[in-house]
Amino acid sequence: MNAVKLTDVTKRFGQVVAVDNLSLDVPRGSIYGFIGPNGSGKTTTLRMIMNIFYPDSGRIEVLGGPLHGTCTDRVGYLPEERGLYKRMGVRDLLKFYGRLKSGRNVSRQVDSWLERFDLADWGKKKVETLSKGMSQKVQFIAAVVAEPELIVLDEPFTGLDPVNADVIREAILEMQQQGRTVILSTHDMNVAEQMCDFIFMIFKGKKVLDGTLASIQDQYGSNVLRIGPENGHLLVAEDVEGVESVRDFGQTQEIRIKPGADPQKVLADIMRQIRLKSFEIAKPSLHDIFVQIAGPKAREDSHA
């Protein structure tokens, strides 16, 4: 059963088609990653799921029914741009957001989340006194305090240090274990790879990827070689026949093989030139796939 179902949804702003005939099924209990370049239509899609924007055409179903006012009570939302009343006390603010979502036991939930996120001492302080990371955590609590069945998180890790990012990540995974559905929009491909059951990519308003990470990688084949030259930073692979492009990470290089070329032969040619301390024939990373779809070359091709 799907938590969210979009059928042929289109949204225009004037002459610009922000979302173009999009269909999408988000299964219940999954973590669904939304990726895509800036301005591709991610946030517009999330806002339509939240009933903030209304689609020009198509149908949106959330939690088994058509989208309407009361339905949004069962959906928590963390927008990309954080919005908190700066002059309110932290606890009062969270209760306010919880009550807006018709949450039950809001006060108890607020205290529990503040305790969990190590913010209990800040409950009476005004929001304007919080650090950026603390504000981020408060905004996250505001999205989940009413115990929603579906949680829509737009860039939840932005601005967080690794410790706080771990705290949020654990909370998200715990909610998934409780059977809740999470839609996670992110620019961090590692987060998408590590956390998401399904990944959806939107580019120029159109769906370009949708599926599990493995199925997406299968689509793009095993055409990547990761090598670790003995002498570290050494760019020799670009001249080898069959190599399409090279990404240099300093100590390692990621080499994309041209379609039809034999990775074994390319590896052998490289090893004839330099000594390697490590090598791997791998599937393309999500980052690599993203760049293939939305990188400068793809943009040039689409303009042509």
Place this chain on the structure above:
Amino acid sequence: MHKIGTITTREYKATVKTKGFLVGLVLAPILMCGSLIAIKISEKTQDVSDKRIAILDRSGVLSAAIMDAAQQRNKKETINEEGKKIKPAYVIEVVEPETEDPMVQRMRLSDRVRQGQLHAFLEIEEAVVHPRQNPERCRVSYYAKNAAMDDVRTWIGWPINNQLRKLRLADAGIAESDVPDLFSSVYVEGKGLVSMDEKTGQVQPAKRASELEQIIPPIMSVMLMFLLIMMGASPLISSVMEEKNQRIAEVVLGSVRPFDFMAGKVLGGVAIALTASAVYIAGGILLAIRVNWAEYIPWHLLPWFFTYLILAIVMMGAVFAALGSACNDAKDAQSMTLPAMLPMMIPMFTLVPILKEPEGSFATVLSFFPPCTPTVMMMRQATPEGIPLWQPIAGLMGVLVFAALAVWIGGRIFRVAILIQGTPPKWSNLIRWALRG
């Protein structure tokens, strides 16, 4: 509905819990009545130093009378019973007219005024006693730095005209003692209208028209209404703009419909205005009872006042919220505030003509213009004779319809504009959003 209530409660608490609200509650009426207070203070701190006035009497028959009158006034009015000087004495200096060009002498006297040696100088032309004989030479001119507002100018007309009457009587050969009442003037007493007691059916004599009764209730009602609309409705423009700018609106709209969001904010404004009005009206009633003005309290107007107040805040609050949703920064909000407030300010500029003729066509028409109805109709109702009952009822209907329309149009603009960033709040955009939603 509970979501509207949640937003209303937050809005209300966020305002009334601040020190700014309490300070504003005290300061606002002081600032509104600032001019009255300033007049009272200026009366108490009046300059009592002597005022020297030069008289250039080309007729040669008035200066002595003016000097006598000034001396009598100085004796009677400048010192109070405790021997304290409370008003300036008028010191008259008679200046002989010179034969040279009159402009040269006027210039010389003007320079003395500028140097502070004189407060003013008065020039009386020679034909002043019999103006018809020489209409070109019968003027009396008062020269001073602020002649138009000068107390001396107002006072000096009386001894001049008094002496002129005496001189004209003498010229006509009539002894002043033959017509002792000639200089007695009568006072025209203002009265209300004779009315009938509804209970006993007896005709009641007209009450003496009291300036207090005629002016204070209407002015207080219009001032209070304006002040409360300012407190309850106009802050919505900046508050909504801030919520839009700080992306709070997006979070809230993830939980409530835009219309409910706006309604919650407007009702918060209503609650704030009702709180402030309760404080002011209760304070006003207690004060009136304490100074024995309880008879002037217009009890019958209180239900009308609160009804108009609620509708005015809903009507103007929806307009301000819609405009706030279209603004991107404080500059936008400032440029939008003035045009939105103009309809509310019209009654403030037209206080005097409405008070003079509350049933005149100007006041009547203005009181049926919905944005002005709450203030102007209240002001007309608060005059001693009041207005026919059908007028406030019809006005109320008009305000109800206009308020509903304002909420509907405001809601349509709000829904679109609150999430649009970077688009300037042009009137053409507002009209488009209102029409298309």
